[in-house]
Amino acid sequence: MDKSEGLALGLSGALLLIFFAAIMYASTARGIDVPKCITDPDPFERGQLIEHAEDRYELQMIARMWSFQPGSIEIPVGSELEIYLRATDIIHGFKIEGTNVNMMAVPGSINYQRLRFNEPGTYPLVCHEYCGVGHHNMRGEIVVTES
Amino acid sequence: MNFDTLNLSKSMRRLLLLLLILPMALLVMGIYGGLMQAFFRAGIVTSDPFVGGEYYRGLTLHGVINALVFTTFFAVAFGHAVVSKSLNMALNERWAWISGILMIVGTVMTALTIFAGVADVLYTFYPPLQANVFFYVGLVLVVVGSWIAFFTWIPPYLKWRKENPDKKTPLAVVGIFATFIVWFIASIAVAVEILVLIIPWVLGWVDGINAMLARTLFWMFGHPLVYFWLLPVYVMYYTMMPRLAGGKLYSDTAGRLVFFMFIIFSIPVGTHHQFMDPGISGEWKLIQAFFTFMVALPSLITAFTLAASLEYAGKQRGGKGLFGWMFKLPYFDSNRWLFAYFITGLFLFIFGGISGIINASYQMNAIVHNTAWLPGHFHMTVAGPVILGMLGMSLYMVAKLTGKKIRMKKMVTAVPYIYSVGLLMMSWGLMRGGLQGMPRRTNTGLTYSNPDSALYRADWQLFTDVVVVGAVIMFVAMVIFFAAFFLTLAYRKAEAPSLSFGWTESVHESSGPIRWLHNFRPWVITAVVLIAITYAPVIYDVTTTGYSTSPRFGPESPSPRLNPSPQSEQVVPPEVRSEEDLDSRAEQLPLDFE
Ligand code: HEM
Ligand SMILES: [Cu+2]
Ligand SMILES: [Cu+2]
Numbered sequence: 001m002d003k004s005e006g007l008a009l010g011l012s013g014a015l016l017l018i019f020f021a022a023i024m025y026a027s028t029a030r031g032i033d034v035p036k037c038i039t040d041p042d043p044f045e046r047g048q049l050i051e052h053a054e055d056r057y058e059l060q061m062i063a064r065m066w067s068f069q070p071g072s073i074e075i076p077v078g079s080e081l082e083i084y085l086r087a088t089d090i091i092h093g094f095k096i097e098g099t100n101v102n103m104m105a106v107p108g109s110i111n112y113q114r115l116r117f118n119e120p121g122t123y124p125l126v127c128h129e130y131c132g133v134g135h136h137n138m139r140g141e142i143v144v145t146e147s
Numbered sequence: 148m149n150f151d152t153l154n155l156s157k158s159m160r161r162l163l164l165l166l167l168i169l170p171m172a173l174l175v176m177g178i179y180g181g182l183m184q185a186f187f188r189a190g191i192v193t194s195d196p197f198v199g200g201e202y203y204r205g206l207t208l209h210g211v212i213n214a215l216v217f218t219t220f221f222a223v224a225f226g227h228a229v230v231s232k233s234l235n236m237a238l239n240e241r242w243a244w245i246s247g248i249l250m251i252v253g254t255v256m257t258a259l260t261i262f263a264g265v266a267d268v269l270y271t272f273y274p275p276l277q278a279n280v281f282f283y284v285g286l287v288l289v290v291v292g293s294w295i296a297f298f299t300w301i302p303p304y305l306k307w308r309k310e311n312p313d314k315k316t317p318l319a320v321v322g323i324f325a326t327f328i329v330w331f332i333a334s335i336a337v338a339v340e341i342l343v344l345i346i347p348w349v350l351g352w353v354d355g356i357n358a359m360l361a362r363t364l365f366w367m368f369g370h371p372l373v374y375f376w377l378l379p380v381y382v383m384y385y386t387m388m389p390r391l392a393g394g395k396l397y398s399d400t401a402g403r404l405v406f407f408m409f410i411i412f413s414i415p416v417g418t419h420h421q422f423m424d425p426g427i428s429g430e431w432k433l434i435q436a437f438f439t440f441m442v443a444l445p446s447l448i449t450a451f452t453l454a455a456s457l458e459y460a461g462k463q464r465g466g467k468g469l470f471g472w473m474f475k476l477p478y479f480d481s482n483r484w485l486f487a488y489f490i491t492g493l494f495l496f497i498f499g500g501i502s503g504i505i506n507a508s509y510q511m512n513a514i515v516h517n518t519a520w521l522p523g524h525f526h527m528t529v530a531g532p533v534i535l536g537m538l539g540m541s542l543y544m545v546a547k548l549t550g551k552k553i554r555m556k557k558m559v560t561a562v563p564y565i566y567s568v569g570l571l572m573m574s575w576g577l578m579r580g581g582l583q584g585m586p587r588r589t590n591t592g593l594t595y596s597n598p599d600s601a602l603y604r605a606d607w608q609l610f611t612d613v614v615v616v617g618a619v620i621m622f623v624a625m626v627i628f629f630a631a632f633f634l635t636l637a638y639r640k641a642e643a644p645s646l647s648f649g650w651t652e653s654v655h656e657s658s659g660p661i662r663w664l665h666n667f668r669p670w671v672i673t674a675v676v677l678i679a680i681t682y683a684p685v686i687y688d689v690t691t692t693g694y695s696t697s698p699r700f701g702p703e704s705p706s707p708r709l710n711p712s713p714q715s716e717q718v719v720p721p722e723v724r725s726e727e728d729l730d731s732r733a734e735q736l737p738l739d740f741e
Contacts, residue, residue, distance in 0.1 A: 002398070002655055004455070005397075005398055005401060005451070005452070005455075005655075008447075008448070008451035009448060009451075012444055012447035012448065012451070013444060015447075016440045016441075016443055016444060016447075017440075019440060019504065019508065020436075020437060020440050022508075023433075023436065023508055023509045023510065023511075026509075026510055027433070027509065027510060032510045033429060033510055034422045034423065034429060034432055034509060034510055034512070034513065035422075035423060035424070035425060035429075036428060036429045037425065037426055037427055037428045037429070037688055037692055038425070039692050039694075042694075043694050043695070064705055065700075065704070065705035066705075085425075089275070089697075089700050089705050089707070090273075090275050090276045090358075090697075090700045091273050091275075091276070091358065091362075093517050093586070095516070095517070095518070095584065095586075097583075097584035098584070100510070100513045100514070101513070102423050102512075102513040102514070102516050102517070103423050103425070104421070104423045104424045104425065104517075105425075106358050106359050106362065106424060106425055106426065107275060107358050107695075107697045108357060108358050108359055108426075108693035108694060108695050108696060108697060109358075109359055109424075109425035109426035109689075109692060109693050109694070110425055110694070111423075111424070111425035112425070124584065126584060126586050127586070128516075128517035128518060128586035128587065128588070128589070129273075129517055129588065130203060130206075130269050130588040130589070131276075131702075132203075132267075132276070132700075132701075132702035132703065132704075132705075133201075133203070133267075133702050133703050135203070135588070135589060135590070136589050136590045136591060136593050136594045136595070137593075137594055137602070139594075139602055
């Protein structure tokens with residue numbers, strides 16, 4: 001191995017380490033993370049939005065062929081939304097556009113993410129995993145209203 | 148005179164031709180499918196009679212043929228040729244044929260189920276979506292066939308080692324063995340998924356399947372699969388391209404190190420496809436994210452070594468200064484047409500690699516996961532360097548094996564450039580749309596890009612349209628290639644068939660074998676240990692955290708097929724939780740986003 005080669009190897013390694021350090025920073029210091037494994041909620045049978053407090057909502061979301069239930073929810077701006085996602089038939093996807101919320105809905109496990117909506121507006125959510133002949137119809141939305 | 152008959156008998160030649168030409172014929176369908184997908188997505192067509200009118204059937208065919216069948220057949224044929232040529236040894240022909248026949252039977256079986264419309268499950272076939280049992284059996288036959296091919300190379304290799312104790316194993320053989328070691332270990336996971344989980348469930352012997360476990364086993368195979376595609380092309384880049392460019396490989400040792408690194412780092416990374424999945428703890432996802440960065444290292448070394456080799460070549464050809472060598476390479480030399488297939492692939496791989504690192508970046512994956520960004524990314528890998536290298540090498544080998552002259556050589560040289568222009572456009576459209584939320588694997592033409600639909604998204608229209616333009620250009624390039632390929636075959640033979648590869652020499656090379664880069668065993672053991680460490684907790688999580696298993700579903704209906712479980716209609720009253728209870732959740736996720 002000659003000198004320039006060693007240098008290239010070292011620089012490549014350093015670059016990757018910097019990238020990984022950035023990931024660690026985002027995950028620990030900023031708390032930006034991927035969905036974790038949760039096992040405590042029971043599988044709910046119907047989707048619903050529950051208001052726990054004025055600005056704290058829990059969304060029990062059912063993904064099934066080919067709709068989200070509830071298909072549309074409304075919450076006031078500044079609310080914190082905890083999302084529990086369950087698929088009742090096959091695998092679906094769940095991405096709230098313009099946010100970091102992106103989840104797979106896999107039957108047999110419940111997925112979980114949480115975020116606060118600071119901007120009013122309509123946030124489309126799209127099923128992004130193939131789920132049969134009606135997949136391209138599967139969409140919902142979250143309406144964040146001006147309070 | 149015929150050095151060639153020493154290691155390639157007539158029957159072997161026939162087998163290789165079969166393994167190269169048959170998938171090329173199938174690829175015609177696969178590429179046509181790609182064009183149609185672009186049309187469908189933009190809403191230009193809404194039905195394609197060729198595949199029964201169905202978008203998702205066409206997409207299944209596109210993924211299975213292009214990504215699974217074509218690549219596997221090529222790797223086997225190329226492996227047969229490289230191993231027997233560079234060790235100068237005959238392979239066991241009977242087993243080579245058995246392997247080939249298994250793969251062909253498997254392919255026909257799987258293809259028939261797709262055409263019959265009983266396997267609209269895409270190439271990832273995630274349960275609880277269920278296909279006809281022969282879809283899976285066919286895939287298993289293809290995989291087992293490729294294993295047998297690999298096994299036929301082991302005895303000649305061991306014999307060669309015994310006869311040549313002081314020689315380095317040829318780099319190409321190291322590369323091919325690395326490819327198939329990765330493939331063999333990884334495909335055990337998918338074999339288990341299919342044989343243990345899926346088939347008993349499809350046949351109704353068991354009622355439920357653990358969807359997360361099946362998915363996890365699939366990706367344990369699915370990520371190393373991408374290196375199985377890539378490594379044969381790396382073999383070409385390392386052992387043939389520098390010489391074609393008029394130079395030498397910068398470092399033989401770097402090449403060996405790269406192939407060995409792929410053996411250890413290719414597999415303990417598959418969970419990066421499941422960052423957004425439930426049921427797997429964050430720590431295990433993070434560990435696999437780390438190894439994903441490790442597996443980027445051999446590709447960065449490759450980028451350096453190949454650039455240095457090309458610089459050497461360019462300077463040999465009279466290039467001056469820091470960048471002068473770049474203008475001296477034989478880009479459009481139709482006598483070295485194969486070079487065009489390599490250099491365009493390398494160029495595309497820059498973007499494929501960068502977008503790949505973005506995907507791998509753990510929480511950043513949330514922005515791109517399952518959006519159209521993904522097909523944008525991987526067409527610059529698998530439909531870039533991989534397919535271009537494989538097409539070029541297929542044409543080269545077929546012409547040599549039949550002794551025919553390549554027709555339309557100028558056009559053949561232009562194909563990869565035309566194709567790349569189209570590909571860059573298509574990928575831009577897909578990736579840019581993906582960043583704006585456009586989903587992958589979706590017949591957007593019926594809803595999101597249909598102005599008459601309530602779901603219409605005017606802001607995505609530009610992207611689906613650019614994809615169409617790119618796809619048409621790619622398609623035109625491929626049609627020219629297919630024409631040249633089959634025209635070459637149609638003419639009479641011009642010389643005695645003989646296969647030879649122009650192996651490259653190296654600038655820097657150790658005089659004898661370097662001990663730690665000489666034997667596969669320590670690397671394979673390390674690989675197995677790493678897989679055990681990274682995957683044991685993931686498998687544990689997905690087998691223990693689920694609340695139920697799933698019955699079978701078809702793509703056409705939300706009710707399960709056979710023995711449906713009665714859905715309880717009970718409404719659980721909402722339970723209002725206190726603030727403290729809400730705060731108690733251990734996984735505190737960020738609330739704010741930019
Ligand atoms: C003319 C050339 C091609 C065109 C126009 C094309 C077009 C496309 C498009 C538009 C998609 C996205 C479909 C969707 O997500 O809804 C796609 C998916 C895909 N393509 Fe291609 N493609 C071409 C060649 C190739 C080649 C050569 C390969 C592999 C060797 C390939 C492998 C794939 C794979 C694996 C998928 C993903 C399928 C899935 O998500 O299930 N494509 N292609
Ligand atoms: Cu869907
Ligand atoms: Cu991957």
